[in-house]
Amino acid sequence: MNRREFLKTASATAVAAGSGIAAPAIFSPARADARSETLLIVSESGPNNLDIQGVGTNVPGYEVSWNCYDRLISHEMKTGDNGIPYYDRAKFKPELAEDMAVGDMSATFKLRKDATFQDGAPVTAADVKWSLDRAVTVGGFPTFQMKAGSLEKPEQFVVVDDHTVRIDFLRKDRLTVPDLAVIVPGILNSGLVKKNATDADPWGLEYTKQNTAGSGAYKVTKWTAGTEVVLERNEDWKGGPLPKIRRVIWRMVPQAGNRRALLERGDADLSYDLPTKDFAEMKAAGKLSLVSTPYSNGIQYIGMNVTKPPFDNPKVRQAVAYAIPYQKIIDAVMFGLAKPMFGAPADSATQVAWPQPHKFNTDMAKAKALLTEAGFPDGFETTLSFDLGFAGVNEPLCILVQESLGQIGIKATINKIPGANWRTELNKKEMPLYTNVFSGWLDYPEYFFFWCYHGQNSVFNTMSYKSPAMDALIEGARTAAANGDMASYDTDVKGFVDLAFTDIPRIPLYQPYVNVAMQPRVSGYQYWFHRRLDYRSLVKA
């Protein structure tokens, strides 16, 4: 082969390869039609189970459950602070129940007579009872979440007739009704699931892991774990107006840069877990429709283990609270996309609300003075831990905190904990200093405080904080709320917020934002307490 011949073949190869690359993605007009009725969502990770009541279901799995199952009731919408529809904590609307009558010690639900499951079977009171029994029996997260609303025993769920269910209250609890509108108590097709259950698996968890068996607006028609989920609209849905989106294709794209490229090129319709920096840049570019909403009842915080020195000393904790570079964190880590939870004016009154900002600010002189007063004029050594699973935020945040603490003599060694191990480490309650996020589905101050500050010492009370005064205030607020005694409720809520800020076992930093990026042709996004997407309201023009 001489040079000329070689060149000829080489360029021929290049042309062939080039045409392969250049092959356009769309060939037929039929596919263009399919595109307009299909929503393409890209996200980092996908579900590992299609049933929220399953064992170890991850958060993307919640999204499937929310869209494929109906609950007895759901929430009305109101307009949020950013003009985006936001679920109304106080107002409920029917989903499977067409009527709800809440009595003193029970609530009665009349079911829609026309509602059917996706296989055509009618939705009956027996299905409702079976599903609620299942939620309080299977254990793990679903049972825990039901308990949060005092829903604990199968005996509480009574079939009155084919289309009427009564839920008896174990005790008066303001959270019982709201807890029926969270993701967990979705109603399953009991006949279908029982048919697929085995002696070893009486609740059919293996079946619902792979198949959706509900009466919801969507059903999963294809699921390739780790790759994609395809959902089709249920044409017979009775729980509300028929959704506009016929088909949802949810693809997993691990590379954040590619997710952004897909959005910017207009190939993907929606993505919601981009790094804050990308999001801030895309917001500045203004080509896409971007929505940021603060997490309801959620806070990123710095926690301290109060059972061991030196953090058992409130003065040390206050010193740390004065040494946090709050504003730098908002600017450099969150690129402004977070709601500050610090620096309230010194004379401002405590609100009956949560989250609300505390009065600490970055004040190194005060921090140093408090530390000296506490008996550590030269500071001390400790470790600052974070979850590597969220390194994008946690790592720069911890570096800023470490640098700032160094100025008052606290030498903090950064301890990066792999995502898989984070929960184990939190459960041990041995980390002296760490950053973490907690957010509760039920947006009530007493709910947050019961899990995070109460002496029952749940896994979310990561500081092991125990105070009889705090417990009395939290319990007082819960009782007052259940009995509708709003005057003592307000006093108790203000009381526990004040105590949490004086004792400061955990230092709130900011409310993170849920950032959703959409093509301008996509509208109808709604914010929900679970922070996942509700496909039912989305529209693609």
Place this chain on the structure above:
Amino acid sequence: MLTQLTKRLATAIPSLIGVIIVTFLLTRVLPGDTAAYFAGPAASAEAIEEIRVKLGLDKPLYEQFVDYIGALFSGDLGVSLTTGQPVIEDIITRLPASAELTLFGLVVAMLIAVPLGIVAAVKQGSWIDHACRIVATAGVSLPVFFTGLLLVYVFYFILGWAPAPLGRLDVFFSAPEPITGFLLIDTLLVGDLETFWAALAQLAVPAATLAIFALAPITRMTRASMLSVLSSEFVRTARASGLSPYKVVVTYAFRNAMLPVITTLGMVFSFLLGANVLVEKVFAWPGIGSYAVEALIASDFAPVQGFVLAMAILYVLLNLLIDLLYGVIDPRVRMEG
């Protein structure tokens, strides 16, 4: 031939046993608690302990090992926590995706690298030899994920020639029922040309990424091997006998230069399987590499063990194939074997 095959297979068994033991031990020393993961975000210590017992993780290590081996013989590799599927099914659905990508990349690399290496050796010191050196240097010095991101940026984001990096098929195409698991072959078997072209378009950029990575070693080895053969006695004799340069280079020299090239190909193939991990991440390719990485990050034992085992078996089979190829190319090897 048959005895050689049996002998070679027999020697592979100890290595497989070793792989099984080492991965079992390694996954147990990884940080992360499977039971805590399974128990969910709100689990109490008792709930975690209950799940630990259910999963058999409370047993002593040797008992767990016996359980693992027992399950292995019945074809049960356990269940993945991250995908929620049995590992064996995950591997069966994902391995063809990786294999298709790797083989396609390797074939493209070979088609470019082998002729390039030969020409570089024949025309030593010419511009094509220098070009060959540049290609080789560029190939080894560019990390695959970088090449991948760069190609996506140029061909998808800027030029818009390549389809979106969304895995094996554009979302609006549906893959045919798997026959071989190789999309390019399956679509042709069912006669769906449209999907074939779509699959090829998706494959082009990731395969090019791998091909760039694989070019360097193959080109260099072909060139070096050809050079040593070209300077040997029998080539000089052949030339002196007046045979055409084409016959000398292709029939005599290249056939003899092939052995080291084949060895290199085997090595490159196994490197590519490793490089795949990053390429799959970049292109959202539903292959086995990205699967293993996700499992590793989540301390998900079963898929990691399954992955290592699958790779070990693949590697053993590959080496076997290469040994047999040696025999075909050079009968002397066969006689010694």
